Amino acid sequence: MTSGGPKFAAPESYTPKHLAEKILTSKSALEGERKQVTVLFCDIVDSTRLAERLDPETMHELMDRILRLMAEAVHRYEGTVNQFLGDGLMALFGAPLAVEEHALRAVQAALAIQETIGGLSEEQRAKRGIEIRLRVGLNTGVVVVGRIGDDLRMDYTAIGETTHLAARLQASAEPGSILAGDATHRLVEGYVRSESLGRVALKGFGEPVAAHRIVGRRRRTRLQVSEERGLSPLVGRERELALLREAFDRAVQGRGQVVGIVGEAGAGKSRLLHEFRRSLEAERVTYLMGACVAYARSIPYSPIVDVLRLNFHIEDGDNALQMDEKVRRGALSLDPTLESTLPFFRELLSGRAEETLKALDARGKRQKMFEAIRALTVAGSVRAPLVLVVEDLHWIDETSEDYLAFLVDSLPGLRVLLVTTQRPGHAVRWSDRTYYRQIALDVLGEADTATLIRGVLGAEALPEGLVRRVHERAEGNPFFVEEIVRSMVERGTLTPATGGVRWTMEPSVAFPETALEIVRARIDRLEEPVKRTAQVAAVIGREFGERLLAQVVDTAALLQDYLQTLKQAEFVRETRFFPELEYIFKHAIIQDVAYQSILARRRAELHSAIGRAIEHLYADRLAEHYDVLAHHFSHGDDRRKAVEYLVRAGDKAVMAGAAR
Template identity: 45%
Template sequence: MTFEEILDQALAMLQRRGRVTYRTLKRQFHLDDNAVEDLKAELIEAQRVAVDENGKVLVWTGGVGMPPAPNTEPEHTPRGYTPAHLAEKILTSKSALEGERKHVTVLFADMKGSMELLADRDPEEARHLLDPVLERMMLAVHRYEGTVNQVMGDGIMALFGAPIAHEDHAVRACYAALTMQASVKQYAAEVQRSHGVPIHIRVGLNAGEVVVRSIGSDLRMDYTAVGQTTHLAARMEQMAMPGSILITPEVLKLAEGYVQVTPLGPVPIKGLPRPVEVFEVMGAGPVRSRLHAAVARGLTRFVGRDAELEQLRRALDAAQNGHGQVVAVVGEPGVGKSRLFFEFIHSHRTHGWLILESSSVSYGKATSYLPVLDFLKRYFQIDDGDTTQRIREKITGKVLTLDERLKDAIPPILSLLEALPEDDPFRSLNPLQRRSLVLDALKQLLIRESQRQPLLMAFEDLHWMDSESQAALDILVESLPTSRILLLTNYRPEYEDHWTPKTYYTRLRVDPLPETDVDELLEALLGNASSLGPLKALLKERTGGNPFFLEESVATLVETRALAGQRGAYQLDHDLHTLQIPATVQALLAARIDRLPAGEKQLLQNAAVIGTDVPLALLQEISDLPEGDLRLRLAHLQGAEFLYETRLFPAPEYSFKHALTHDVAYGSLLHERRRIVHRLVAKAIEARFADRLSEFSEALASHFERGEVWAKAVHYHLRAAEKAKEQYAYQSAVRSCTQALELAAKAQDIDEGRVRGLVLLGDLWSLLGDVERANQSYDQALLASTDPAMQRWISNKRQRQHRAIRDRAKIAFYEYGSGDVTLVFVAPTLMTVASYELVVERLCQEFRIIRIDPRGTGASDPRPRSYTRQEHAEDVRAVIEASGAGRIVGVGISRGGTWMVSLAATHPSLLQKLVVVSSNPAPSVMYSQLDWVDEVRNLLREGKKEQALRILASIALPEPGTDHLIEEFVRARLSLSTDALLNFYEPDPEADIVALLPDIQVPTLVMHGTADRRAPMEGGRYLAEHIPGAQLYTFKGKGHALAFTATSEFCAVLRCFVRTGTLPATVDAAW
C-alpha cells in the first residue's frame, strides 16, 4: 500500500476506536519505526486529529480541542467502513462500472459461535470485543483492494475484481484471507489472555461472474451473480472449521501455485447436482508469476512437424557453413509456431550456437525497436535492476571485447537502451543520421558476433513488429548470405514479408495438425480409453486440429470435471454434446485502467471507441473538453504509458501502446454509452472529412454499426466493399459486403441497399471464380428487386453454364449478357476465367458474352499432356457452334490469342472480328529468350510451386498497387498441377502462328501493354504488322493483365472497335 492508503486506513481505525497503540499500527500495516514517526507527524501535526499519550498511544481528537468528529455514514453501510482512497475510486468511476460483467472472487468471513460465546456479556462489552475482529477482516480486504459489500453482524462479504478490477483477484482474495486469519489470531491471543474468550474466524471463497447493476452513494453495490458464484462462497465459509480457509476449484485454478492447499475431497452442496471438490488454504505458495506457474504445469507432448523440423535443420547446417539463412514460419494463431521454435532451439542441433530470442507483441507497433531492445538486453545480459552506469559498462565492455573496431557502434546502442550520456555527440545528430547509425551498428554487431560463433536469432510474431524493428531486420537480411546467422521468424498470414526473392529465404507454412497428429496429441492429453472416442471426434471437429485450442479445451473439461483422472489417463465423467472453448482473460489492463482518475479513464475509453489510432481532432470533438484540459489528460495517459503520440504532422495523432489496452478500455464501456460515442465519432468523421468519405468508409461502417445506425452502416460497408474491390482486395470486399447484407435485415426501408449489396457480392464471387455463389447472389438480388429494368440488368450478370462436346470431351463455357453482338473470350490455363471478369462486368449490358474454360481448367474435362494450339482452336469452334451465336467477335488473351488467330485462319466465316490481347506470335521462341522462364521451370521441378507462381504474378502484374491481385493470382492457381504448369512452358513449335498471319482476312485489333514482360511488346507489334489491315492499340506503362490494370481503357477501346471497326480518337470519346 502507498503511504496515503495507510494514512486513510489508520484515520478510519482511529476514528472508530478512539485510541490505537503504536504497536497495533506497526503490526497492522507492517511499519518500521521511521514510518510510524511519519504517520504520527501527519496525524498529530498536519491533520491535527490526534494527540500522543505517553509515547505509546494515539488518541483521536477530531482536531485540537474538538470532540471526535461523528461518522456521517452509518457503520452498516459500505461507505461507513471503506477507506477513503477506495471509496473515491469507486465513486468517481461508478458510472462506468454500472452494468459491467465482472470476473470476481467472492469472500465470506465470520466468527464461528461468537454470539453463543458472548451471550452472557453486556452488549456494549461484547461489541467492544467483536468490532476489532470485523475491523481486522475489513483491513485485510482493503489491503488487497477488495471491496466489503456487506457487514452481517459478526461477519463480512467482500468482492475482489469488482467494482475495482484485478487480473489476480483470486490470488488477492486468498492473500486477504490469510492476512485476516493471521491478524485475528494475534488479536484473539490478547482477548484470550484478558477476557478468557476464544475467538476464531472462518473464511470461504469462490470465483465466478457477477453483473454489477448499480452502485449507490453509500457504496452499496447492487449486483447479480452468474450461476452459483455467491452461493458457493457462502457454503465454503459455512463448512470451514474455525481458523481455516476453504476455496473451490474455480479459485484454485486461478491461484494455483500462489497458495499452498490441502484437498479435502468432494463435498455435497445443497442445490448442486454433484459434489464440489473443496480445498483448504494452508499458506502462501512459492509461485509469484504466471510464467512460473506455466513452467510448473509442464508442456504437453510435441507431435508431428517432422518435415518442418527437417527444413529448419537444413537451414541451420547451411548457416553454420557460412551461408546465412532466413526461415519464415507462417500460420494461424495457435497452430504451434512458437512451440516449433521452442523444440528446435532446445534440440541438440543448436549446441555451440549463441541463441538470441525476441518477439513482437500486439501492443508494440507504437514503440520503436521494442523486440530489438528485448534481444539486446538478452545479449548484453542487462537486468531490470541495472543502473544506467551499469548498463553502459556492460555494453561498452562486451562490444570492445568482441572487437575494438566496433567502438563507433557503442553510442547508437546506448541510445537505444536509454543509457547514452547527456554530453555524447551522438545526441547532436539529426534523427535520420541517428537512425542510420543505429541500424548500421546493429548489423555490424551481429555480423561480427557470428564470426566468433554461429548465431541463431528467433524473432516471433512479426505481424506485430514496429517499423523500426522491421527496418533493422530488413537490413540484417541483406547481409546474411556470407554470415553464420540463422534468422528464424514467424508470423500470421496477414503479414507479408519482402524477402521472397532471396535465394537464402525459406517460407514454411504451418497448418493445423493433420488427423493422424491430432490423434496422437489427443492420446497424449486424454489417453486411449475407448469411452473417449466420441469426445475426441467432437474435439477434432470443433477445434479443426489447432493444438492450442485442443489443449485449452481439454483443460476446461478437466476443470469442469467432465474428465476425471490425470493427463494421458482421463475418463469421461458424462456425455458431452458441446464444448466450451476457453476465452483468454485480459484483466491485467483492466486493473490499470481502473486506477486512473475518472476524467482520464473516460478520455481513454473515448479514445478506444475511435480506434487503436486516435486523431486528436476527433478525440477533442467527442470529449467536449477545452484544449488545455485535453492535452493535460493526454499527457498523463502518455506518462502512464496508455497512449503514445505517434504523429505530429499533418495533424497530431495518438496510438494505444498496445491492442490489449484498447480492447480492455473499450470493453469496460457501458453498451449504451458505447453506442452514443460511436455515433458521435461517425458524425464527426462525416463532418470533418466530407470530401474524403471513401477514405474513411471502413471506419464509418464500423462506427455506425456499433452505434446501431443500421442504414448508414449498410451504406458505408458497401462503400468499403467497393473500395476494396477497386484495390483488388476481393476477400476483404466479400467480408464488408456480407456484413452489409447481415445488417440490412436490421434496417428499414433499404431494399435498394440490399439489392446493391447482393449484386456487388455476386460480382465479387465472379472475380474469385466461384460461379455458384455468384449466381446465388444474383438470384437473391432478382427476388429482392421489384424494378423490371433492374431485374434485366441483374439477369445480364448471371452466368449460364453450358458445355460443348468435341471428340467426346466436355468443354465448359459460360454465357451472360445480351445484345446483337457476341464476344467470345478465351484465355490460357494460367489466366483462369475470372481474369477478365472486370471487363465482362462492364460489357455484359450491351453484348452477349461467352467465356470458355479451356481443357484442363474449371469445369472442362482434363486435357492430355500434349494438346496443340489447333486443338484448342477446335475447342473454341465447338463452343461457338454449340452456342448458336451469330456476329461473333473473338477475344483471345495471352496464348488464347494464338488460338483465336488459328481459328480465324481455319474457319474465317465464324468470326466477324478478331481481337488479340497481350499475345505473342511465337511463344516457343519467346520463352527461350526470357530470363525468368528457366527460373520458373526450375522452381516447379523443385516442388516450389508457390514461389514460381509469385514470380509469374510479379511479371504479369508489374504495376504498383497490385499486391492484393498478385495474392489472388497465386491463390487461384495453387490448385493447378505442377505438370500442367510445366507443360505451359515446354517448347512447342506448333504453338507458333507466324506462318498463319498473312492469311488472316478478319478485321483485327491487337492490344498490348508497353511494359509487358510476359509477352514483350515486340510480339504485339509483329502481329499488327503481319496481319493484313490489323490495328494496334498500346497501353502505356501497362503489363500483361490489361483487363485488370487498365479496365476502363480496355473496355472503351474494345467497344469502339466492335461497334465501328476503328480505334477511338480518345478513350473518353469511346464512352
C-alpha cells in the first residue's frame, strides 16, 4: 500500500461487523490459527493526484464507491476484507473460514476488481476527465491469522512472509495489472491466462522472487485441466460405469432416469463421468453439463446457465447480438413453437431484464421460466436422447434445485438421463422416485491403487514400498493417490529409471496443497466447539478414546453430541465399543490438517494436558503407556517428564527384547 497518499474513511468499520462477530465468538480466531490462505492487496495508483483534481466531497464519494466495489468483488468469491488501508484494501481467501480453491477465488476476485473499476474509470473519464487505475498483488502460503490489539482497537489479520510478499508484489505491479507469486500461480495456472515475469527484485527480500502477471480467465474445470496434463486410467470403477450405461439405455427407450453419483472429494466422480461420456461417442446423443460452485450458491440458475450456454454454443466474448441470434436459431431449429420462450432465455443468459417479462410478478415469472427451460429440454430429447449432468450438487443454488425437482417430476416418458454428483450428506429431494438410483463410489483397494500409480507414472516397475506407502497415506482416494505421486515426482523423491522409476532420496509421502485445502474447508465448516473437539482429538492421535478426550476438552458435557456430529460428517468412525469407546479419524489427512491448524504454543499445552490425563486415568497400568506418554510430554512443555518417560520406554523395550 502507498503510505504517503491521502487516507479515506472505509465504507465499513475498521473490522467489518460480520468478521468481528466471527472473531469474538470463535476461540480459534481469538487465540490464532495456522492457515493456508491467499492474500490480496489492492490500491489505487496516484490517489494523491486524483485528490488534487477533485473537490474533497467528490473525492470522498468516489473513494467510497471504489472501495465498496472492491469489497463486493471480494465477497462474491467468499473472501474476507479484513482491512481497508487508505486508498485500497487487504483481503484474505481461506480465513477466517477455509475454502476450497482459495487461490483461484482470489484471482477471480482480482480480475473482477480490475474489470469493475475499469468500467468505472471509463465512466469517470467521460464525466470528469480522470482515469482510475489499480495495482493488485496476490500470494499464497501459510500464515498465522487471528486477533491483534485489544477490545478498543482490534484487527483480524494474517501475519507472515506470505502477507509481506503479497504487499510487495502489489507495490511492484504496473498500473492496471495483477501480479501473483509463484505459490499462487502453481495452483491456478490451468485456469487463467498469465505471463511469467521471471524472477524480480522486491524490496525487503534478499533474493529475487518468481512473479507472474495474470491477464485473463480460461473457462476450465478441474478435469479439463487434468486432461491437458494427461489423464490417468480409470481404475476400479467398472461396475459403476456399467450402471450408468444401464440407466442411459433405459432413458433411450423413453423411460427417463435420474442417477446420483455420491462420493467424497477426490473419489473420482468427474473422472467416472468423463469415461461415461467417452463411452457414448458412437451414440447419437446430446450431452450437456453444468457445474455448481461454492461461491455461486446465491446466484439463481447458476448451473442451468452453464447448460444453456453449451446448448446454444455461446462462447466467452459473444456480444449481445450474437447471443440473441444463437438462442433464436438454436431454439427454433428444435421446435418453432419455442419462440415464446426466447425472452426467458435471453434474460437468463444476458442478465438484462426483458421488457416483455416485466409485467409478470416474481412467482409467475419463475413458473414460466421453469416451463420454458423444460420445454427446451423436451424438444431436445425428441431430436436425440439427452444426458443432462449437474456436478457438485452440494453447492447448488436454491432456484436451480427447485427447477431440477420440477424437471424430475416430468422425466417418466422422456428420453432424458439426469446425472448429478454430490458429496455424502447432501440429500436429494427426489430420492423416493422409482426411477432414481444412487451410485456410491468406494475407496480403491491396494491392487487398484498400484494400477493407478503405474498409470500416473507411465511405468510398470515400481520401487519397493511405494504402493504400500501411498495407499496407506491416501487410503484409497484416487485424487489423493494421483496428487501424492505427482508431488513426489515434482519434489524429486521419484525419478525415471530403466523400465520404471526409483527412489532418489529418503522415501517420504506428504499430502500436496491441492488435497489439503479440500479437508481444511470441510473442517472449517464445522461448528466452533465441534471443530475444537476434532483438533484436540487430532493431538491425541489418529486413534483416540472418548474417555481420554473428555479429560482434555473444554466442553465434556456435550462431547458425545460433538462426536456424533463428527461421525455423521464422516470425519471419524468408531473402532471399539468395549471396554471403552474408541474412535479413529477416517483419513490420516483429516488428522494432519486438524493438528497443523493449531498454533505451536497451544499444541504443546494440549500434549502436556493429554499426558497428565493419561497418568490420571491409567495410574494402575502406567507401564502400558510409557511410549505414548514419552511422545506427548516430548511434544509438550514438561521436559522433565519427557526425559523420564523416554527412559522408561527405552528400558521397557530392552526388557521386551531380552525376554524373546
